[in-house]
Amino acid sequence: MDKREAILKSVLKLVNREGFYHLNMKKIAQEAGVAAGTIYLYFKGKEDLINALYAMIVAEFNQQVLEGYDDSKTVKENFFEMMSKAIDFYLDQPDNFSFVEQYTYAPFLFKENQDENFLLLLPIYKMMREGKTAGIIRNIPDAILLSLIHGPMNTIVKLHLAHKTDLNKKGARQKFYEAAWDAICA
Amino acid sequence: MDKREAILKSVLKLVNREGFYHLNMKKIAQEAGVAAGTIYLYFKGKEDLINALYAMIVAEFNQQVLEGYDDSKTVKENFFEMMSKAIDFYLDQPDNFSFVEQYTYAPFLFKENQDENFLLLLPIYKMMREGKTAGIIRNIPDAILLSLIHGPMNTIVKLHLAHKTDLNKKGARQKFYEAAWDAICA
DNA sequence: ATATCTAAAATGAACGTTCATTCATTTTTT
DNA sequence: AAAAAATGAATGAACGTTCATTTTAGATAT
Structure with missing residues (x-):
């Protein structure tokens, strides 16, 4: 399973469901089935993640x-x-x-x-x-x-x-x- | 000076300048020239303020x-x-x-x-x-x-x-x- | 006019919560 | 056993909201 892709997909799902305003790293991690820290192995931070998507x-x-x-x-x-x-x-x-x-x-x-x-x-x-x-x-x-x-x-x-x-x-x-x-x- | 209007106008200005994401109550208050608590005399909270605008x-x-x-x-x-x-x-x-x-x-x-x-x-x-x-x-x-x-x-x-x-x-x-x-x- | 009082308006420090990010530790892979 | 990947509790900053206190404004009395 590609975790990078799973993370990107979960951002997509969450932004559509709840909007940017309610988006946070913990939710992204949960939805992607990874730990919060794992996101930082694939992206520099929240901004980088959003821009990559x-x-x-x-x-x-x-x-x-x-x-x-x-x-x-x-x-x-x-x-x-x-x-x-x-x-x-x-x-x-x-x-x-x-x-x-x-x-x-x-x-x-x-x-x-x-x-x-x-x-x-x-x-x-x-x-x-x-x-x-x-x-x-x-x-x-x-x-x-x-x-x-x-x-x-x-x-x-x-x-x-x-x-x-x-x-x-x-x-x-x-x-x-x-x-x-x-x-x-x- | 109408404070309610000043508050609404400052939200407008800030959202345009920095976006919803960077909007916060302290900035709104500063821009409107009032204290943070004053906003709550005119609006129930952030949501109410945005909806009113x-x-x-x-x-x-x-x-x-x-x-x-x-x-x-x-x-x-x-x-x-x-x-x-x-x-x-x-x-x-x-x-x-x-x-x-x-x-x-x-x-x-x-x-x-x-x-x-x-x-x-x-x-x-x-x-x-x-x-x-x-x-x-x-x-x-x-x-x-x-x-x-x-x-x-x-x-x-x-x-x-x-x-x-x-x-x-x-x-x-x-x-x-x-x-x-x-x-x-x- | 000036002083005193009162209620409303305004203040901003403090509070509790939430959040992005870090990193010492654990788990997995080689 | 060594290296790489992953974890999630801990951290400190930021935020919305509250409320004890202060300021203002209008009315009343001197």
Whole structure:
């Protein structure tokens, strides 16, 4: 059994269940089935642990979303595919969503670098640039396009996880993709 | 000088500057220019204080956004107006944005009721319903529409406050409104 | 005006608890 | 038996809250 991974997973579970505010090292150790001191064999401290987890999730997310990207497809197809992968990522592991949101919105909690926040958005930037040069995507500032892609995706996942809607319902995702696309297409 | 208000304002300032994680009663008292014990004359405790602040901001936000609403205008005009008011609210008082975001994404931190989160969205619901019955807004689930309105607004404000874009630049807002509108109009 | 009294408001040191981290000791692996 | 990994009790700092005491403000009497 990999203890490092067990520790990371237990942070994820606890942050989702109780929030950052109630997270403490003893709980993390208990949930992971190790002693409190053991955590310090794998991480420098609490901050290091949290940052390592965030970095891990970002890496997984980008990898999974970029998997959906195919240069031979149209921009629209790539857009749909990436939206789909991104939503899948969070629906498959809701803990990830909760953690990333809380981490992102806690200024100066554990981050030295504000720009870290935007690492999650790298796949979107790629698609945007290509669509714009091809004249298929609106020629408006990148940040506005970004808000029209990331914003809805983020909110719809939140609403789904809060049981305010059901993204698994037939046709629901397709309607969402189409509407989001109309916001960005030229 | 109203001490209750001074205390609330100092929470707002501190949460924005250092995050919930580093917030403590001593700092709140110092920032407000009162003794630690004084806070307990106005609030039952830390939770009560935080909840009171959130309630205050939600009330102000809804009031300000609904101010832009005018039944004699078209749905599109109302949409633009409300987007504008909502963005103004956060740009004028960025502390409010930071606080609301952090509060929203901290499950079980101070909330008994998850639904509280969605109070901020009441003005949007009103416009959506009316537009749908008039056939002007897409006939898709409310939650999806909501994500297409609230999501972009939320993200663009975040990007603006992080200096990734400038919403005060001429034409920027108009482009944003138009694009967001195209996502929801039938 | 000034002094005296009273209740409300405010103070901040003290308290009990919680927490992250350490490290002497024990357990496991080689 | 030596080295590496793991333990968890101990430590001291930090925190939310309390409450005995002090300060302030308003009313009343001199």
